Amino acid sequence: KLIATYFETLETAPVDVVIMLAAVHHIPNRKQLFAWLARQLKPGGSAFAYDGSHYLPRLAKLWRKYWRSYRKPAYRSEQVNFSTHHMCTIGEYRAIVRNLPELTIENSWYPRLEFPRFSRKPVNWLLARSGARKAPEGGYLVGGQRNPLRWFSNQIAVEFRKTS
Numbered sequence: 001k002l003i004a005t006y007f008e009t010l011e012t013a014p015v016d017v018v019i020m021l022a023a024v025h026h027i028p029n030r031k032q033l034f035a036w037l038a039r040q041l042k043p044g045g046s047a048f049a050y051d052g053s054h055y056l057p058r059l060a061k062l063w064r065k066y067w068r069s070y071r072k073p074a075y076r077s078e079q080v081n082f083s084t085h086h087m088c089t090i091g092e093y094r095a096i097v098r099n100l101p102e103l104t105i106e107n108s109w110y111p112r113l114e115f116p117r118f119s120r121k122p123v124n125w126l127l128a129r130s131g132a133r134k135a136p137e138g139g140y141l142v143g144g145q146r147n148p149l150r151w152f153s154n155q156i157a158v159e160f161r162k163t164s
Contacts, residue, residue, distance in 0.1 A: 012040055018047040025051050025087050034096045034160075038103050041162040046106070053110075053156040054087040090145050093158050106161045109143045110153035111135045 018037060027033050037047055054062075090108055097103050112135065115123045127140045132149075135141040142149045150156075 010036075014042040014045070015040055016042055016045045018045075020047065020049045020051070022051055024049050030092070031096055031099065034100055034103065037160075038100050038162060043162055043164055045162045047103075047160040047162075048157065049088070049093070049160070050155065050157045051088045052154060053089055053150075055089075055153055056151045088156055090150065090156060090158070093160075094145070097160070102162055102164050104161050104163055105145065106159040107143065108145050108159070109141055109157040110147065110150045110155065111139070111141045111157065112155045113140050113142065113149060113152045114154060115152055 018041065024030060024033070041047060090105075093105060093108075097105055113127070124140070132140040132142055142153070144150075
C-alpha cells in the first residue's frame with residue numbers, strides 16, 4: 001500500500017538497480033512510477049520488472065472468469081472484487097518510456113509460454129528445434145519486443161536502463 005500510494009514522496013539516495021517482482025500491475029499510476037524511478041536511478045542504472053501480462057492465454061482465462069463471476073453485481077462491489085489490478089504489456093512499457101527520454105528498454109523476455117492443449121507437443125517440438133531457450137521453471141523463454149510468440153506468454157520481464 002505504501003509503494004502504490006506514496007512512492008512519489010519517498011526520497012532515497014540514487015541507486016544502481018531497482019527490481020520489481022510482480023509489483024507493477026498493482027500500481028495504477030505507472031507513468032508516475034517510472035518518472036519517479038528515472039529520478040531515483042543513477043546514470044547507467046538498471047530497473048527490472050517481472051510481471052504478469054495480458055496475452056492470449058490470459059485473455060482467454062479472463063473471459064472465462066468474467067462469464068463465471070466478474071459480471072455478477074456482487075463481484076463489482078468493493079468487498080468482493082479482489083482483482084482490480086491490471087497486467088502489463090510491452091506496448092504499455094514502450095509508451096511510458098517514450099515520454100521519459102532518460103529511460104530506455106534494454107531487453108525483454110517472455111517466459112512461461114502457454115499453448116492450447118491440442119498443439120502443445122508439436123509446438124514444443126518446433127520450439128526445441130528453433131533455438132528457443134529453456135526456461136528455468138520449465139517450458140521455453142523467448143526474447144525480443146516484437147517476437148510473435150510473446151502473445152502466448154503469461155509473464156513479461158523487461159530491463160530498463162537510465163541513459164543520462
